[in-house]
Amino acid sequence: MNQFTSVAPVTNGHAIMAAVETARKPEPLRCSLPFGRAMICGAARYREDRAPDDKVLAGDAPGQHVWFIRSGILRLQRHAYDGHRQILSLFFPGEIVGFDGEFRGEVSVEAATQSSLCRIDRRKFETLVTENDALRADFFRQKQDQLDRLHWLTWSLGALGPEERLCAFLALSTRFMPFQPLPDGTGVLSVELPRKDIADLLGTTVESISRIVHRLDEAGIIEIRDPAHFRLLDLPGLVARGQIDGLFDRMTTGLAIRRHQIESLVAPDSADPICFCGR
Amino acid sequence: MNQFTSVAPVTNGHAIMAAVETARKPEPLRCSLPFGRAMICGAARYREDRAPDDKVLAGDAPGQHVWFIRSGILRLQRHAYDGHRQILSLFFPGEIVGFDGEFRGEVSVEAATQSSLCRIDRRKFETLVTENDALRADFFRQKQDQLDRLHWLTWSLGALGPEERLCAFLALSTRFMPFQPLPDGTGVLSVELPRKDIADLLGTTVESISRIVHRLDEAGIIEIRDPAHFRLLDLPGLVARGQIDGLFDRMTTGLAIRRHQIESLVAPDSADPICFCGR
DNA sequence: CGCTTAATTGACACCAGTCAATACCCGTGG
DNA sequence: CCACGGGTATTGACTGGTGTCAATTAAGCG
Numbered sequence: 001m002n003q004f005t006s007v008a009p010v011t012n013g014h015a016i017m018a019a020v021e022t023a024r025k026p027e028p029l030r031c032s033l034p035f036g037r038a039m040i041c042g043a044a045r046y047r048e049d050r051a052p053d054d055k056v057l058a059g060d061a062p063g064q065h066v067w068f069i070r071s072g073i074l075r076l077q078r079h080a081y082d083g084h085r086q087i088l089s090l091f092f093p094g095e096i097v098g099f100d101g102e103f104r105g106e107v108s109v110e111a112a113t114q115s116s117l118c119r120i121d122r123r124k125f126e127t128l129v130t131e132n133d134a135l136r137a138d139f140f141r142q143k144q145d146q147l148d149r150l151h152w153l154t155w156s157l158g159a160l161g162p163e164e165r166l167c168a169f170l171a172l173s174t175r176f177m178p179f180q181p182l183p184d185g186t187g188v189l190s191v192e193l194p195r196k197d198i199a200d201l202l203g204t205t206v207e208s209i210s211r212i213v214h215r216l217d218e219a220g221i222i223e224i225r226d227p228a229h230f231r232l233l234d235l236p237g238l239v240a241r242g243q244i245d246g247l248f249d250r251m252t253t254g255l256a257i258r259r260h261q262i263e264s265l266v267a268p269d270s271a272d273p274i275c276f277c278g279r
Numbered sequence: 280m281n282q283f284t285s286v287a288p289v290t291n292g293h294a295i296m297a298a299v300e301t302a303r304k305p306e307p308l309r310c311s312l313p314f315g316r317a318m319i320c321g322a323a324r325y326r327e328d329r330a331p332d333d334k335v336l337a338g339d340a341p342g343q344h345v346w347f348i349r350s351g352i353l354r355l356q357r358h359a360y361d362g363h364r365q366i367l368s369l370f371f372p373g374e375i376v377g378f379d380g381e382f383r384g385e386v387s388v389e390a391a392t393q394s395s396l397c398r399i400d401r402r403k404f405e406t407l408v409t410e411n412d413a414l415r416a417d418f419f420r421q422k423q424d425q426l427d428r429l430h431w432l433t434w435s436l437g438a439l440g441p442e443e444r445l446c447a448f449l450a451l452s453t454r455f456m457p458f459q460p461l462p463d464g465t466g467v468l469s470v471e472l473p474r475k476d477i478a479d480l481l482g483t484t485v486e487s488i489s490r491i492v493h494r495l496d497e498a499g500i501i502e503i504r505d506p507a508h509f510r511l512l513d514l515p516g517l518v519a520r521g522q523i524d525g526l527f528d529r530m531t532t533g534l535a536i537r538r539h540q541i542e543s544l545v546a547p548d549s550a551d552p553i554c555f556c557g558r
Numbered sequence: 559c560g561c562t563t564a565a566t567t568g569a570c571a572c573c574a575g576t577c578a579a580t581a582c583c584c585g586t587g588g
Numbered sequence: 589c590c591a592c593g594g595g596t597a598t599t600g601a602c603t604g605g606t607g608t609c610a611a612t613t614a615a616g617c618g
Contacts, residue, residue: 078434080522086437088430104427105526148383150429151367155357157436158365158482162606195565203437205607210566227565227615243359247384441574474597484575489598506583506597 046119050111052194057098057109065119066098070262072115073176075197078107087201089150092176094258095142099125113192145254152247153201160243162204163212168242169202170222171235175252176259187235191228325398329390331473336377336388344398345377349541351394352455354476357386366480368429371455373537374421378404392471424533431526432480439522441483442491447521448481449501450514454531455538466514470507 047070050056056074057063074091088107091097097109099122129136156165170189173179178190191198195206202209213230216222221238223231232238239248326349329335335353336342353370367386370376376388378401408415435444449468452458457469470477474485481488492509495501500517502510511517518527 078430078438080438084438086434088433100423104529105430107430144379147426147429150426150433151357151384151386154367154429154433154436155365157433158479159357159359159363200437206565207567207608208606211606214566250383485597486576486599487574490574493598 048117048119050115050117052111052113054111055108056111056115056117063098063122065122066096066125068118068120069093069095069097070116070118072117073112073193074109074115075112075201076107076109077200078105085200086203087197089146089153090176090201091146092255092258093262094255095146096120096125096139098122099129099139112194112197141254145251148247148251152244152251157203162202162208163215164241164243165202165204166198166209166212166242167216167221167238168244169198170230170232171238171242171244171248172252174232174235176255182231185235186231186233188225188229188231191230195227327396327398329394329396331390331392333390333394334387335390335394335396336382342377342401344401345375345404347397347399348372348374348376349395349397351396352391352472353388353394354391354480355382355386355388356479357384364479365482366476368425368432369455369480370425371534371537372541373534374425375399375404375418377401378408378418391473391476420533424530427526427530431523431530436482441481441487442494443520443522444481444483445477445488445491445521446495446500446517447523448477449509449511450517450521450523450527451531453511453514455534461510464514465510465512467504467508467510470509474506 050072056067069091071093074097075087076089076091077085077087079085090112091109129139152168156168160168173189173191174187177192179187180190181187193201195209199206199209213222213224217224221232221234221241223233225231239245244251329351335346348370350372353376354366355368355370356364356366358364369391370388382388408418431447435447439447452468452470453466456471458466459469460466472480474488478485478488492501492503496503500511500513502512504510518524523530
């Protein structure tokens with residue numbers, strides 16, 4: 001097991017959940033329960049689920065609320081006149097979307113996978129962010145991470161070929177998609193993103209993705225279990241081909257931390273819908 | 280003369296210069312003179328010039344100061360192992376670079392053209408930005424503009440072909456490079472950026488750039504005066520081909536405003552070096 | 559068991575990158 | 589005044605990768 005197979009340790013960074021709790025009204029919230037420094041609310045009051053391809057944010061409408069991603073993956077995208085779609089960024093659990101005017105123009109945010117979101121009043125969040133230092137720090141950290149990802153994508157689209165981009169993507173995926181490490185240092189990656197989304201993110205086509213995947217399989221770098229499950233036999237090789245040696249940790253520790261936080265907060269087998277509350 | 284040939288009017292947004300002035304120490308600065316709401320300092324004390332390809336910011340060193348671009352164009356870039364370079368963003372007069380950790384990793388900032396910068400102490404600027412609301416608003420506006428540009432580039436690299444990208448770039452260039460409108464609605468664009476930089480920004484090669492330019496010339500969309508001067512015969516056509524109809528104004532008004540501000544502050548024929556002072 | 563959707567595979571064309579040669583501009587210096 | 593040199597732009601020939609189109613297979617699901 002090398003550096004890539006282990007999930008980054010949870011450090012601090014609970015600020016967003018903590019801040020949300022801090023701002024809680026004096027009167028006890030129905031079904032709410034403190035959990036660590038964060039507040040979890042059993043009521044579905046502020047929670048909204050999205051099926052794949054459901055709209056989350058339209059381009060022009062600033063919207064009255066921002067969204068906290070409880071689970072799932074959102075995509076920021078833009079369409080060309082011919083219908084061509086380019087995904088500009090993905091958003092992951094623990095992240096806040098819709099706060100700043102990041103979505104001006106003909107871009108939109110949709111759910112890429114089944115997602116569970118928490119609605120937060122925009123003004124409320126605005127106040128929180130200005131008043132609470134820890135929250136602001138966390139939020140800026142998020143913004144920084146997102147900017148890093150955008151920089152990577154831009155660089156990748158301009159400087160790398162489709163195969164290299166996919167290698168990088170697979171390597172990065174181990175940190176934001178289910179990845180089951182095996183004793184021998186390899187691991188099985190569950191790709192939760194539809195092929196089309198991967199293609200549109202990496203600026204290529206599903207056909208190319210398919211060909212590249214099978215090429216990597218034949219090269220012994222990955223092993224195809226089924227179209228959505230790959231056993232990564234040579235993770236360092238993927239990292240090298242994707243040219244993300246230096247970026248790998250930087251781009252994924254934030255994600256891993258937030259994911260870990262949420263996983264530790266959300267009971268995995270709870271039938272009762274659980275929700276972080278933002279009022 | 281249509282919407283594209285006129286420079287956007289100067290509105291507000293003097294906050295950065297104004298804030299810098301506000302923070303001026305009580306003792307009069309040598310050669311400093313108030314100009315409008317901004318402070319201009321005739322001494323070259325805080326000014327530094329950069330020749331093309333000179334380094335401004337290295338990747339890892341956070342640096343002690345941030346830079347205010349007085350004139351010229353900077354580029355944010357990243358190299359692949361094979362030497363391939365991708366330009367991730369350009370920075371223009373009136374913008375601040377080097378404040379946030381935007382330049383982590385193997386990226387660097389260099390001067391793309393002859394540039395004149397003003398050094399500002401990082402901590403000083405930090406204080407300014409937190410204390411001065413107008414400055415902060417201005418600064419956020421900049422960040423937003425830069426994010427918009429990055430989004431455009433990413434989308435462009437993924438969804439458009441080289442020709443379309445170049446068309447968009449030419450159209451956008453009218454707002455951040457010398458553009459002399461003519462009575463008939465056309466105008467002459469002076470391309471200050473080296474061909475290689477354009478190619479590396481648009482993710483293509485100088486050969487392709489050359490071919491496309493001559494193709495556009497034959498199509499009657501532009502007229503090549505010399506390799507660095509094009510008469511744009513059909514600006515709306517460029518906008519359409521580049522698919523930036525909706526983005527055009529959004530992406531360039533900020534640039535135009537800042538450019539206009541600076542031009543009105545800097546005496547164009549002054550032999551004495553003029554500099555915005557940031558301490 | 560048929561339907562829909564996703565994934566794969568094949569054939570093909572063409573764009574665009576690469577390499578190489580030439581033309582051009584603009585200094586300098588003889 | 590011209591020759592020379594360095595850098596940039598241009599042009600040509602070539603080719604390989606990748607998108608496109610189309611057909612086939614596989615998989616999920618009622």
